[in-house]
Amino acid sequence: MAEPSRARPGALARYVPVLDWGRRYDRAAATSDLVAAAIVTIMLIPQSLAYALLAGLPAEMGLYASILPLVAYAIFGTSRALAVGPVAVVSLLTAAAVGNLALPGTSDYIVAAIALAFLSGVMLVAMGLFRLGFVANFLSHPVIAGFITASGIIIAVSQLKHILGIEASGHSLVHILETLFAQIGDTNPITLALGAGATAFLFWVRKGLKPLLFRLGTPRGLADVLTKAGPVAAVAVTTALAWGFDLGAQGVKLVGEVPTGLPPLTIPSFDLALWGQLAGSAFIISIIGFVESISVAQTLAAKKRQRIQPDQELVGLGASNIASALSGGFPVTGGFSRSVVNFDAGAET
Numbered sequence: 001m002a003e004p005s006r007a008r009p010g011a012l013a014r015y016v017p018v019l020d021w022g023r024r025y026d027r028a029a030a031t032s033d034l035v036a037a038a039i040v041t042i043m044l045i046p047q048s049l050a051y052a053l054l055a056g057l058p059a060e061m062g063l064y065a066s067i068l069p070l071v072a073y074a075i076f077g078t079s080r081a082l083a084v085g086p087v088a089v090v091s092l093l094t095a096a097a098v099g100n101l102a103l104p105g106t107s108d109y110i111v112a113a114i115a116l117a118f119l120s121g122v123m124l125v126a127m128g129l130f131r132l133g134f135v136a137n138f139l140s141h142p143v144i145a146g147f148i149t150a151s152g153i154i155i156a157v158s159q160l161k162h163i164l165g166i167e168a169s170g171h172s173l174v175h176i177l178e179t180l181f182a183q184i185g186d187t188n189p190i191t192l193a194l195g196a197g198a199t200a201f202l203f204w205v206r207k208g209l210k211p212l213l214f215r216l217g218t219p220r221g222l223a224d225v226l227t228k229a230g231p232v233a234a235v236a237v238t239t240a241l242a243w244g245f246d247l248g249a250q251g252v253k254l255v256g257e258v259p260t261g262l263p264p265l266t267i268p269s270f271d272l273a274l275w276g277q278l279a280g281s282a283f284i285i286s287i288i289g290f291v292e293s294i295s296v297a298q299t300l301a302a303k304k305r306q307r308i309q310p311d312q313e314l315v316g317l318g319a320s321n322i323a324s325a326l327s328g329g330f331p332v333t334g335g336f337s338r339s340v341v342n343f344d345a346g347a348e349t
Contacts, residue, residue, distance in 0.1 A: 017312065018075045021349055029348040036347035039225060040083055040338055046235040047338070049255060051086035054155065055094040055330055056104035057113055059255050062086050064263040065117075065329025069320035074349065077316030078309045079297035081347050083338035084320045089151045090289050090331050092158075097281030101274075111269050112278065113330040118268035119275055119282040120331050121321030124290065124314050133310025135287075136294050147288070163199070165191030165251065188251045194241070198234045205230030221344065228341045263327035282331075286317075289333030293317055296336050300343045 013020040044066055052062030066085045073084040094113055095104075102108035127133070157176050161168035165188030168179040205227060213223040241247065248254045294313055301308045317333060324332050 015312070015315070016075060017078050021080075025349065032346040032348045036342050036345035039229065039345045040342050040347075042232050043229060043338055043341055044083070044085060046231065047335075048086050049258070051088060051091040052330070053255075054088065054158070055086075055091040055113065056099060057094075057110060057330060058105075060258045061110070061113070061329055063258070064327045065324045065332050067263055068323035068327040069329065069332045072319040072323035073316045075316075076312070076319045078307070078312045079301060079334070079339075080304070080306060080349050081300040081339055081343040082293065082297045082334040083342045084293075084317070084334050085332050085338065086330070087289075087292070087333055087335045088155050089292065090285055090333050092151050092155055093281065093285050093288065094330050097278060097285070101277055112274060114266060114325050114328060115269045115271075115274055116278050116282055116285070117321045117329060117331045118325035119278055120286045120289070121318045121323075121325060123282055123286045124318030124321060126318075127286070127290075128311050128314030128316075128318060131311045133294075133312075133314055136291055136310060162253070163192060163195030164188070165253065190247060190250055191252050194238055194247075194252065198238055201234055202230055205233075224344045225341065228337065228344065263329070266326055266328040268325045285331050289331065290314060290317060292336070293334030296334050296339045300339060303343070 045063070048062030048066045049059040050062070052059050052065070055061075069084050073082065077084070094116060097116060098109055098112045101112050127135075154173055154176075157173060157180075160180055161183075164180070164184070166180070166183040166186045168176060168183055209230065210223050210227045213226060214220075218226070242252060242254060290313070294308065294310055297308045297313060320332055324330065
């Protein structure tokens with residue numbers, strides 16, 4: 001009778017991995033995690049706000065989608081470095097799915113986005129429990145790469161309205177371009193200067209900052225972290241300029257005040273008609289999010305000879321999306337850039 005009792009903790013840890021690594025967690029790991037958490041948080045805050053706006057949602061929903069989902073993944077996920085939260089492709093898919101049902105900024109739009117996160121989470125958990133993690137092996141990498149590339153183009157074009165400081169809308173590339181050209185005469189020069197300057201800076205950071213840091217004698221690890229923290233510097237400088245020169249009074253659109261406090265507990269809509277309208281999009285978001293997440297997780301795990309369990313990753317991502325819905329967020333998955341920064345910063349769990 002002793003054997004079954006000893007096996008239970010191991011069996012439970014298979015579905016709740018924190019019970020396994022938590023027993024070996026020590027002060028050294030905690031210190032490494034605190035340093036990595038501080039670096040990733042600085043990067044996550046502006047990213048989450050931007051991705052919420054990309055999804056057509058209030059900026060604070062990006063923060064809501066960045067707290068409980070991380071906790072849920074830490075409990076149920078198997079990657080030691082994956083940083084879960086809002087990402088560009090999933091935000092764009094959310095905007096496309098919910099935009100067909102309601103107008104951005106309306107309560108119906110927000111309700112649908114929260115329901116989409118919950119439905120996606122339920123699908124992911126179900127796929128994990130039915131051991132469908134192997135489906136990632138049958139997805140064509142060229143197809144996924146093409147999809148992500150096309151999404152990147154649409155994301156870039158859709159953000160031109162913010163760089164130019166004009167009003168433009170549309171869900172297709174052609175429609176977005178048509179509205180951009182129609183409003184091009186209303187471009188705000190200060191907004192354009194800020195947007196173009198920040199974009200040029202980020203390109204330089206990606207290509208030129210690391211060689212400069214090496215010439216200055218900066219250690220490779222620190223140079224990698226500083227290079228990946230380029231977006232944080234861009235946000236800090238432009239924020240200081242907006243505050244110091246009162247750019248809001250000169251036509252530059254600002255995010256504005258973000259509600260303070262912890263995310264409110266939210267009960268997702270259980271309207272079956274709404275679920276039916278969102279089911280197809282939720283499935284696509286689940287698959288795309290899982291493939292992106294598992295690719296990053298396996299790449300980083302291989303560098304430390306760690307093992308990723310695809311079935312449990314489905315459960316972990318599903319729990320994260322359910323947690324996002326319960327905290328008033330939208331669909332999330334593992335982000336590539338934040339995960340790499342998390343790994344390079346020395347994260348242990």
